Amino acid sequence: MQNHQFPANFLDSLSNEPGFDRQNFIEAHQKSESPTSIRLNPFKKAESKTGEQVPWCAEGWYLDTRPSFTFDPLFHAGAYYVQEASSMFIAHILKYIKTNEPVNVLDLCAAPGGKSTLLNSALTPDNLLVANEIIKTRVPILADNLTRWGTANSIVTNNDPKDFGGLTGFFDIVLVDAPCSGSGMFRKDPEAMDEWSPANVNLCHQRQERILADVYPALSEDGYLIYSTCSYSHQENEDVLDWLCSTFAVESVRIPINSDWGIVESQSPEKKAWGYRFYPGKVKGEGLFASVLRKRESSGNLSSTKSNKTQSNKSDKELDLIKPYVNDPSAYHFFKVNDDWLAINKQHKDSLNILQQHLYIKKSGVRIGRLAGRDVIPDHELAQSIIINKDAFEQTELNYAQAIEYLRRDNLNITEAKKGWSLMNFEGQPLGWAKLLPNRVNNYYPKELRILTSPRPSAKEREL
Numbered sequence: 001m002q003n004h005q006f007p008a009n010f011l012d013s014l015s016n017e018p019g020f021d022r023q024n025f026i027e028a029h030q031k032s033e034s035p036t037s038i039r040l041n042p043f044k045k046a047e048s049k050t051g052e053q054v055p056w057c058a059e060g061w062y063l064d065t066r067p068s069f070t071f072d073p074l075f076h077a078g079a080y081y082v083q084e085a086s087s088m089f090i091a092h093i094l095k096y097i098k099t100n101e102p103v104n105v106l107d108l109c110a111a112p113g114g115k116s117t118l119l120n121s122a123l124t125p126d127n128l129l130v131a132n133e134i135i136k137t138r139v140p141i142l143a144d145n146l147t148r149w150g151t152a153n154s155i156v157t158n159n160d161p162k163d164f165g166g167l168t169g170f171f172d173i174v175l176v177d178a179p180c181s182g183s184g185m186f187r188k189d190p191e192a193m194d195e196w197s198p199a200n201v202n203l204c205h206q207r208q209e210r211i212l213a214d215v216y217p218a219l220s221e222d223g224y225l226i227y228s229t230c231s232y233s234h235q236e237n238e239d240v241l242d243w244l245c246s247t248f249a250v251e252s253v254r255i256p257i258n259s260d261w262g263i264v265e266s267q268s269p270e271k272k273a274w275g276y277r278f279y280p281g282k283v284k285g286e287g288l289f290a291s292v293l294r295k296r297e298s299s300g301n302l303s304s305t306k307s308n309k310t311q312s313n314k315s316d317k318e319l320d321l322i323k324p325y326v327n328d329p330s331a332y333h334f335f336k337v338n339d340d341w342l343a344i345n346k347q348h349k350d351s352l353n354i355l356q357q358h359l360y361i362k363k364s365g366v367r368i369g370r371l372a373g374r375d376v377i378p379d380h381e382l383a384q385s386i387i388i389n390k391d392a393f394e395q396t397e398l399n400y401a402q403a404i405e406y407l408r409r410d411n412l413n414i415t416e417a418k419k420g421w422s423l424m425n426f427e428g429q430p431l432g433w434a435k436l437l438p439n440r441v442n443n444y445y446p447k448e449l450r451i452l453t454s455p456r457p458s459a460k461e462r463e464l
């Protein structure tokens, strides 16, 4: 925070916020750094961690130092996601609202995908996750992060919240991690202070209500709405809860918390709806507000036309070539988008058809690859997925230096007797594909994902 000061009126505007301790808050911003934390991918299990666990999330861990994640191949393999600890509270909420019944889950404001990968971690394949992002340029990072996570039960869309209005009652859990004035990120990203003003808080409040009103019809009766922001301002938090409770038939859900965690439980002034406030200095994490409401009114019926598309015999023959690349192919619905074959957990076939009628789908399930004659050209998504049948391919284990070369999309000096498509693995985790030819190796790591920067020289190297 060195060159930044809190914006005028900011601290005063928080003086009546539940649990706000001005001195403690100032000190946390001036004297302590944002802790670094990661959340492990339960489907990849590449890392086992010891050290300090994030108290409200079994897969969340604090790191003692901030390594260069760009130069960790396991980061690119999707073994973990770098996420600030307070945000992981959504995992704790899910423990109280998710039953064994399969659910459709919507993450409405999803990019870059921190909470989508978190939601996905808690969902077995019979649950569907739709991760939506309104801003087109932010969709690729969301899709890439879900590709790294590797599951076949998620769909990425690029829509305005109002486009979900027609999906009446489709979702059992809707997370609105709303765009906000961002004060909760001031310690981590002091530049955010330059954007803050009471007028912007007001604008955010209006936009938050609009987003919630737009998506509300898509929530099922008895479904759960999780509302979160990274703002401390009551206009964006408790006031929004009061507005929701007075506009719709919803009831507030209280989430048990451990008093040692330092989370402040608040209640909205009018409707007494529960909220959970995170202040740096009180918790080991950044600013967050989270709350849960349950819908207690009917949502009406979803109307949709069933698509009767059947695959031709030609496609059946292609499928016979594609299926061996996936473990347990009977668990998946295979379908084609242009020339590419994709697979989604088969429980979601009808949902996919319905969603296609309402939304712009940017990614669904796992892209397996395309056929060139009788050969398959495997897709990067398949390499990073947890559904791949690795035995169907050659596998090349890379050492650290080779893994970085591969991720830079450099020429690889690998002398291998094996030929053909090979998974390029680091510590057993696939990073992507290469094609082994008699006298060279073609690097198929996606160009747009390659590492562009150089590692920072170590202290020792700087001295030389």
Ligand SMILES: C[S@@+](CC[C@H](N)C(=O)[O-])C[C@H]1O[C@@H](n2cnc3c(N)ncnc32)[C@H](O)[C@@H]1O
Pocket: 087, 108, 109, 110, 111, 112, 113, 114, 115, 116, 133, 134, 135, 138, 160, 161, 177, 178, 179, 180, 207, 211
């Ligand atoms: C707080 S961020 C989401 C962070 C994300 N949930 C995560 O955990 O990685 C809010 C997101 O809402 C999106 N957004 C901005 N305006 C919006 C609007 N009017 N409707 C819906 N989403 C919007 C932003 O592009 C941004 O990606």
